[in-house]
Amino acid sequence: MDNEIKAQEEAMLKDIASQLPAFGKERGSLIPILQMIQENNAYVAPEAIKMVAEHLGIPTCEVYGVATFYNQFRFHPPGRHHIKVCLGTACHIRGGEIILENFERKLEIAHGETTPDREFSLERVACVGCCALAPVAIVDETVHGHVAPSKVEGLMLGFRIEKEKEEREKQENESGQ
Amino acid sequence: MVKLIIDNKEIEAEEGKNLLQACLDNNIYIPNLCYLHGMDNPPASCRMCFVEIEGEHKPVTSCTVRVKDGMVVKTDTPDIRQLQRTALQLLLSVHDVDCAHCPANKKCELQRIAKFLKVGLKPKRLELLLKEPEIDDEHPLLDYYPNRCVLCGKCIHVCKTKLGQPLLAFARRGFYTTISFYGEKPASDLNSSCKNCLACVEICPVSAITLKNDSDQIAEA
Amino acid sequence: MNLASNENPDQLFSAIYEEAKRRRNAFKEADVPKIHIGMATCGIASGAIETKNAFETVLAERKIEARIHTVGCIGHCYAEPVVIIDNPGFPPIFYHQVTPGKAKMLVKYFLEKGDPLFEHLLGAMEENDLIPAVTDFPRFRQEKRVVMEKCGLIDPEDIYDYIAEGGYLTLVKALKLPPEDIITEVKNAGLRGRGGAGFPTGKKWELARTAKGQQKIVICNADEGDPGAYMDRTILESNPHLVLEGIAICAYAVGARKAVVYVRAEYPLAVKMVAKAIEQAKDLGLLGKRILGSSFDLEIELFRGSGAFVCGEETALIQSIEGNRGMPIHRPPYPVQNGLEGQPTVINNVKTLASIPHILDKGATLYRETGTEKSPGTAIFSVVGDVVHPGLVEIPMGVSLRTLIFDICGGIPNKKDFKAVQIGGPSGGCLPADFLDTPIDFDSLTQAGAMMGSGGMVVMDEDTCMVDVPRYFLDFTQNESCGKCTFCRIGTRHLLNILERITRGEGHEGDLEQLEHLSEEIKKGSLCGLGKTAPNPIITSLMYFYDEYEAHIKEKRCPAGMCRPLTAYYIDLDKCARGCDACVGSCPVEAIFTTSNRKKGVDQSLCVKCGECVVACPPEYNAVMKVSPPDLAPIVERPVDD
Structure with a gap:
């Protein structure tokens, strides 16, 4: 398992190294580069920060300083399913916090955390701009409007069924071989 | 040279000179934390050096004003003093006031300003908000104390001036903003570049950056 | 200096315009039904993709020829997914909440049999004898669409759709005018920045034009960060070319050859639409080098924000484009003197720039006919929260809050009372009912203690706690x-x-x-x-x-019953129906138990006060009560053997 993660990380860094030359070496490239890394890998690893600093010829601490300033960048790998609960004004008034708590309770993690099995990560976000559908949650890339605690249950149940199905298929495949 | 009036006193200064500097040069003290002589664009982040200028309807930070002929400035109005006191009280509300164990004791800029503004070092009206961890000891040579730091940024400025590229930077955001030495530089490398310099340690107005074990020695002494 | 000199932009543009007209006529005159589906973020979140798929499947199954036209957002968020069907022989009809099931029915009954399904339509888009027109509704009647005129009616991914509606014609007109005349026109129109502060746009442009600098830069600020506001997103997703045209005119007027559209990271669809629009405009020679044969060059870049609200502040925005932490710097100098790359930089909000083509096309005098003396033109609000018809509304400045909230947006749902309206997001304020007759304009709102802000408006009913x-x-x-x-x-x-x-x-x-x-x-x-x-x-x-x-x-009491530590739920045993279990299953933490006489009780130590049991309790019993302070809730003991 550890080897698998290590191999993944190496592949990721190799990929970043191959992408960097496409970006200019001026300071203005810093945020677009960090965005590229975040989007391709869902997080910015410490090793990647160092590579960016080398590419732009600026101190590592500056890259770190910029990356930690913006909400978009994560420094730990997220879960396989990423859940964002909107806490914009309209969502707040319509009980967004209750929805967030429901996810926290179901997943047994706080927002900003990833479950130990790396299946789920949970995040609170400020306004995704779908206020008329409040409260809103974004599960992976899908926007869910008018979320109620019962809908949270439904979503989690859906994931569990999907996962069980996957495992069953995996077992069947293995036993078939 | 132009003439301007500060607190009813006429002074002369070069046109375009930094107003805060002009006041300090004429022995008119204005509390300040983030300003350094020779800065092109002072950050104006500590929000201490407020003055009132005739013609402006709001207090302005003197470090961002350039001297003009005939300018009339007041540094000691009740409004100004109240703003400065609030700023200081806010800084002290996130400050671990433990002067006896701090190397900055007696030469600390916060102590000086508190004395000047007649503000107690332990304000009672605001809740004390301290951060964890107490010490960031990742640097091989230096320790950083977030609960002493006033985030004036002078350390970054001097490091950058000396080395061209700073070895420390602001990191994180908002209330959690901090000074970070984050980097993958080998300890030996940092050791050699930092050991002979220590400009950040010297410039820090509150001893938030110290040589490792420095404070322990004081406590023992 | 007149940048446009050597060639006549009219001639080059007329070929493009003819092509757009040809395409539009071919679409319009085709003797088949056209189905317009709103596909902006709100629409998609409400299921517009599923609706579109359903239409496609049923049309194929039943072998009916029809054109599907994907459009942006019309602003009626409460009605999403919105579909407008243009069936030959009928006026175009607006259908609301078109689920895949409804889509199938519409094909079967309306397209095949000519029954427009009155129970599902909102109204016809134009006056006719058959179907009541949408203009009978105050929402449609009292709006005045200037910036959002084409939103939800044209395909944002097709530049020809925009051009066929007269798009880019104003840019052509502008290129023939001296830049100073354009600035004068914008000044005469009295346009004030729609980003919130209301600074006169023409004055800003003039300052930039006269400022010294090697080159000048225009930035379109679409870092819309106010929670509860999404006007800029909708405009970029629904009519990106309008914004690009505004940017191009601004750049020409101030003498800039470079522009940046700064879009919030959280708006992926807007980013996609703007990027595509820039490419299309370049392909047709409406952006890039020697625009329409003139000597005017303009490159527009897209920069994505990285999630920092403060970057809506112009100096912080510039810092982030330059690759720094988005920390504001002291002004003056203002960006218009010393901005991006040290050059004079005009930073205008999306809505400001999107107003420009209209102003230049119709003229300052006509523009001033809408709105008030000091705040001419229209205001766009996203009205959300406790209102019957939330969505985007464009109204003339000067309309009262009451008209906007109660007439146009249908008032407060569920027979609740109005309590306050929050305007201007985190920088604004909450106004109580006494202020409902305040006219909506920059100065009146500021005077009342709120502010125009960028246009977020959250309506709150009596259950909202003002602490x-x-x-x-x-x-x-x-x-x-x-x-x-x-x-x-x-x-x-x-x-x-x-x-x-x-x-x-x-x-x-x-x-x-x-x-x-x-x-x-x-x-x-x-x-x-x-x-x-x-x-x-x-x-x-x-x-x-x-x-x-x-x-x-x-009193440790929350009058609105919203602050959860200060409230408690209990079940009124006189109202609770023996044997009913509706609330039990709804509780996410199993705090509800059965009492000894088969009624229900709430275990206060477990209850998280989410209110699901209130929703679950059948209305005929209505037995779940909420009280504040919490010690008003009667204590019901859980049976020992439970």
Whole structure:
């Protein structure tokens, strides 16, 4: 398992190294580069920060300083399913916090955390701009409007069924071989 | 040279000179934390050096004003003093006031300003908000104390001036903003570049950056 | 200097315009039904993709020829997914909440049999004898669409759709005018910046034009960060070319050859639409080198923000484009003198730039006919929260809050009372019912203690706590403070902590004075607009809802029943129906138990006060009660053998 993660990380860094030359070496490239890394890998690893600093010829601490300033960048790998609960004004008034708590309770993690099995990560976000559908949650890339605690249950149940199905298929495949 | 009036006193200064500097040069003290002589664009982040200028309807930070002929400035109005006191009280509300164990004791800029503004070092009206961890000891040579730091940024400025590229930077955001030495530089490398310099340690107005074990020695002494 | 000189842009453009007309006529005159589906973010979130798939499947199954036309957002968010069907022989008809099932029915009954399904339509898009027109509704009648005129009617991914509606014609006109004339026209129109502060746009352009610098830059600020506001997103997703045309005219007027569209990271669809629009405009020679044969060059770049509210502040925005932490810097110098790359930079909001083509096309005099003397033109609001018809509304400046909330947006749902309206997001304030007759314009709103802001409006009913609302906004600003200056970094944190204590029932004497004092000082002492306006929600709520603060502090009671530590749910045993289990299953934490006489009770130690049981309890019983302070709830013991 550890080897698998290590191999993944190496592949990721190799990929970043191959992408960097496409970006200019001026300071203005810093945020677009960090965005590229975040989007391709869902997080910015410490090793990647160092590579960016080398590419732009600026101190590592500056890259770190910029990356930690913006909400978009994560420094730990997220879960396989990423859940964002909107806490914009309209969502707040319509009980967004209750929805967030429901996810926290179901997943047994706080927002900003990833479950130990790396299946789920949970995040609170400020306004995704779908206020008329409040409260809103974004599960992976899908926007869910008018979320109620019962809908949270439904979503989690859906994931569990999907996962069980996957495992069953995996077992069947293995036993078939 | 132009003439301007500060607190009813006429002074002369070069046109375009930094107003805060002009006041300090004429022995008119204005509390300040983030300003350094020779800065092109002072950050104006500590929000201490407020003055009132005739013609402006709001207090302005003197470090961002350039001297003009005939300018009339007041540094000691009740409004100004109240703003400065609030700023200081806010800084002290996130400050671990433990002067006896701090190397900055007696030469600390916060102590000086508190004395000047007649503000107690332990304000009672605001809740004390301290951060964890107490010490960031990742640097091989230096320790950083977030609960002493006033985030004036002078350390970054001097490091950058000396080395061209700073070895420390602001990191994180908002209330959690901090000074970070984050980097993958080998300890030996940092050791050699930092050991002979220590400009950040010297410039820090509150001893938030110290040589490792420095404070322990004081406590023992 | 007249940048456009050597060739006549008219001739080059007329070929493009003819092509657009040809395509439009071919689409219009085709003797098949056209189905327009709103596919902006709200539409997609409401299921527009599924609806579109359903249409496609059923049309194929039943072998019916029809054209599907994907459009942006028409602003009627309550009605999403929105579909307009243009069936030959009928006027175009607006259908609301078109689920895949409804889509199938519409094909079967309307397209095949000519039955427009009256029960599902909202109205016809034009006057006719058969179907009531949508203009009978106040929502449609009282709106005045200038910037959003084409939103939801044209395909944002097709530049020809925009050109066929007269798009880019104003740019052609502009290229033939001296830049100074354009600035004069914008000044005469009295256009004020729609980003919130209301600075005169023409004046800003003039300052940039006359400022010294090697080159000049235009930035379109689409870093729309106010929670509860999404006008800019909708415009970019629904009509990106309108914004590009506005940028191009601005660049020509101020003498810029470079422009940047700064879009919020959280708006992936808007990013996609703008990127595509830039490419298409370049392909047709409407952007890039020697635009329409003139000597005017303009490159427009797209920059994505990385999630920092403070980057809506113009100096912070520039910092982030330059690859730095988005920390504002002291003004002056203003960006219009010394901005991006040290060059004079005009930064205008999306709505400001999107107003430009209209102003130049119709002229300043006509533009001024809408709106008020000091705030001409229209205002776009996203009206959300407790209203019957939430969505985007474009109204003439000067319309009263009452008209907007009650007539246009249908008032408060569920027979609740109006309590307050929050305008201007984290920098604005909450206005109570006494202010409902305030006209909506820059100066009146500021005078009342709120502010125009960028146009977020959240309507709140009687169940909203006016201590919790400022707490929410302070939580937001405190989180988004850049941390540079003392007042904002530490001061807002103290404000938040005090408000949190009060909403938990731990407030004490002196808190309100402390809130007032700190608020005033933060306003005065902060470096940038974020800090200077952060205390506004507290200041206005203290001004208008002081008694609610006092109830929290002195009686440990939340009058609105919103602060959860100060409320409790219990089940009225007289109303509870023996044997009914509706609430039990709804409770996410199993706090509801069965009493010895087969009724229900709430275990207060487990209850998380989510209110699901209130929803689950059948209306004929209505047995779940909410009280504040929580000790008003009768104690019902759980049976021992349970």
